[in-house]
Amino acid sequence: MLTEPQIQRYARQVLLRDVGERGQEALGAVEVELQLGGAVAEAAATYLRAGGTAVRCTSAADGAWAPTAALLSESSAAGRLSVVAAPATPERAGLVVGSTAGGHVLWSVGAEGCRACLRRLAAALAPPESTDPASVQLGSVLALLVQRRALGLGAPLEGVEVSRTGVLGTVTAAPCTHRPPLVPDGVLGELIRHLAGTLPDEGCAVLVGREDRVRVVPMHNAQAAHHARDPAAFPRTARTAFSFDPRAWLAVLRDTDRAGERVLAIAHSHPEGASGLSAEDRRQAAPDGQPLWPGVAYLVVAFEGGRPRSGRWAVWADGDFLETACPLPEAT
Amino acid sequence: MRSTRVTPDARIDITREVCPMTFVRTRIALERLPVGAVLEVRLKGDEPVRNVPGSARDLGHTVLGLEPLEDGTWRLLLRREGTGC
Numbered sequence: 001m002l003t004e005p006q007i008q009r010y011a012r013q014v015l016l017r018d019v020g021e022r023g024q025e026a027l028g029a030v031e032v033e034l035q036l037g038g039a040v041a042e043a044a045a046t047y048l049r050a051g052g053t054a055v056r057c058t059s060a061a062d063g064a065w066a067p068t069a070a071l072l073s074e075s076s077a078a079g080r081l082s083v084v085a086a087p088a089t090p091e092r093a094g095l096v097v098g099s100t101a102g103g104h105v106l107w108s109v110g111a112e113g114c115r116a117c118l119r120r121l122a123a124a125l126a127p128p129e130s131t132d133p134a135s136v137q138l139g140s141v142l143a144l145l146v147q148r149r150a151l152g153l154g155a156p157l158e159g160v161e162v163s164r165t166g167v168l169g170t171v172t173a174a175p176c177t178h179r180p181p182l183v184p185d186g187v188l189g190e191l192i193r194h195l196a197g198t199l200p201d202e203g204c205a206v207l208v209g210r211e212d213r214v215r216v217v218p219m220h221n222a223q224a225a226h227h228a229r230d231p232a233a234f235p236r237t238a239r240t241a242f243s244f245d246p247r248a249w250l251a252v253l254r255d256t257d258r259a260g261e262r263v264l265a266i267a268h269s270h271p272e273g274a275s276g277l278s279a280e281d282r283r284q285a286a287p288d289g290q291p292l293w294p295g296v297a298y299l300v301v302a303f304e305g306g307r308p309r310s311g312r313w314a315v316w317a318d319g320d321f322l323e324t325a326c327p328l329p330e331a332t
Numbered sequence: 333m334r335s336t337r338v339t340p341d342a343r344i345d346i347t348r349e350v351c352p353m354t355f356v357r358t359r360i361a362l363e364r365l366p367v368g369a370v371l372e373v374r375l376k377g378d379e380p381v382r383n384v385p386g387s388a389r390d391l392g393h394t395v396l397g398l399e400p401l402e403d404g405t406w407r408l409l410l411r412r413e414g415t416g417c
Contacts, residue, residue: 011356
């Protein structure tokens with residue numbers, strides 16, 4: 001609840017449709033770390049502080065545009081927005097400011113925005129010049145984008161372009177290809193039951209489907225047979241490894257293609273192992289640093305004492321697997 | 333527009349306020365109420381009578397009534413809506 005002095009001070013901001021008392025409280029609850037220097041940071045800090053937002057400048061003392069490693073404490077991470085100069089990207093929610101041939105671009109990212117997309121966008125930008133004549137305008141746009149983020153108004157990833165002549169425009173990121181597929185709990189439950197049924201061996205399966213419909217194709221772990229036939233080439237048993245039977249795998253590819261579906265993910269279990277891809281999993285999935293199946297995600301379900309403990313997605317993005325948690329349904 | 337029978341859940345008096353504080357007070361009072369609650373706003377003068385009901389409606393709230401009182405002030409009844417900001 002705003003105090004009387006706060007109501008008096010932020011009256012005109014409280015009037016704005018998207019602000020109100022709750023919005024003003026949100027602006028006051030967030031802490032902005034400007035890992036920038038120069039006039040842009042000065043202008044942004046002035047606007048933000050006037051709007052009731054705490055700002056901390058952590059740029060180099062000489063005002064250069066160098067990002068610094070200084071970060072606020074984890075305890076304030078929830079209400080923290082970081083602003084950094086390209087090609088760096090903020091740790092969590094925040095903004096990237098960079099230059100292009102035509103002017104400047106500011107990318108604003110929420111906690112749910114794709115980090116891989118942001119890294120790619122930021123890599124295409126140069127750090128802006130601290131002496132740029134557009135600095136004050138850039139700082140005001142930056143402050144506005146930070147406020148939008150604090151108010152929960154921004155899209156997960158949104159951009160604004162400021163041309164050399166000061167013209168503002170929105171820029172759109174390419175559709176994200178780094179998201180794991182959306183799998184309904186019922187389908188995840190079916191997958192987990194299959195994986196539990198193969199314990200103590202590793203279990204494996206394929207998730208196939210279209211946008212609106214995902215299904216599980218349980219697969220037989222052929223590792224035991226491979227190991228029995230050629231232990232030198234396949235030193236691991238099914239307890240610590242999985243592999244598809246090539247014919248079964250080809251059949252899945254053929255059937256999904258015929259049905260107008262595609263392979264969304266390859267899933268397997270770690271019977272008593274850590275969640276996430278192991279070093280061996282990574283080698284198998286991306287031999288020579290290139291993904292074997294581009295566009296196919298990986299899901300690892302870790303078991304402990306015969307019960308599913310955690311799930312983790314891995315999606316290939318810019319030369320490495322990007323891992324995110326896969327919440328498991330309650331009933332499993 | 334009359335609706336004297338509605339019993340308000342909260343009341344504010346903005347007869348001593350001037351723009352923009354007239355609507356700032358009204359908006360904050362509305363936001364502090366649960367959805368569906370009724371706020372009575374006592375106001376005075378042309379500007380708030382003209383602007384406050386419209387501004388509340390623009391934010392999605394419902395104007396239940398606006399009536400002049402004998403002392404020259406006005407009584408505005410607003411219902412807080414869930415869509416209201």
